[in-house]
Amino acid sequence: MEFQFQSRVVKRFSHLLIIACSLLQFLAGCATLPDTLEIAESDKERVSNKFKKMVADQTRCTCCIDAQATVSFSSIWKKGTLSGYLQAMSPSYLKFMGINPLGQPLAVFVTDGDAFRYVAVPEAADYAGDVHSAAYSKYAPEGFLPEKGFYWLIGRLYPGKIKILDVSRDGDAGGYWLEISYGNKTKSMVLFDEKQEVLLHHIVIDENNKKILNVLYDAYTNGPCPLPGKITVTSLVHNSTMEIRLTDWLSDASFSQKDFTYHSPPDFKRVIVK
Secondary structure: OOOOHHHHHHHHHHHHHHHHHHHOOOOOOOOOOEEEEEOHHHHHHHHHHHHHHHHHHHHHHOEEEEEEEEEEOOOOOOEEEEEEEEEEOOOOEEEEEOOOOOEEEEEEHHHHOOOOEEEEOOOOOEEEOOOOHHHOOOOOOOOOOHHHHHHHHOOOOOOOOOOEEEEEOOOOOOOEEEEEEOOOOEEEEEEOOOOOOOEEEEEEEEEOEEEEEEEEEEEEOOOOOOEEEEEEOOOOOOEEEEEEEOOOOOOOOOOOHHHOOOOOOOOOOOEEOO
């Protein structure tokens, strides 16, 4: 059954979706682009080769993550912190369960990259819809591909043929900026740590040379496939900030599609989001 939103419902849903979209809302950053320094062609070739190796090696990394998560967010609508558990599986499966200090669920967000479900337990409400719906798109940022959500979360590039357009050195923090293209309307600038072989910063830029997506990665785990323990996001379009902290990783995490479903109690109100 489909429901027509009234203004009161829309306002309530707006507040709730801020939490739900925290896991997928890698939002637009500030308008300025990073300061870069030109480097010799030999250095560009060396960095490019090491970057390509990192991209190739990521195919041997884990398919799944299972960790404790704390999501902090601040926007013109709402601010707060929600702690719980995060599970994810390539290429697009995500499941976050926020809990209270007693271990009881407060909110559940699940997506397979096409559809999503957000259950607000205190309100006994179950919202479901398509990730390309108008209501969801109002909060989800340009430049983020929900069908590749797992790769954004683990600080990696999503699969696909890429072209390195340029390589330069960061003017402030060190590391190297690589300008890359997937052959679509946008391009990316990624800050590559040559020593750790990880990404520290990923910016997506539209055809007007404007930043539309910005994410910082920090606190990487050790090992052959490091994972970021801290993801910090800022938004120019939504005037929002968001931080995800991941701890207590399960090293042998393994899931199937059925693990990324959730059935709310039968007495919860069902709302189909358009």
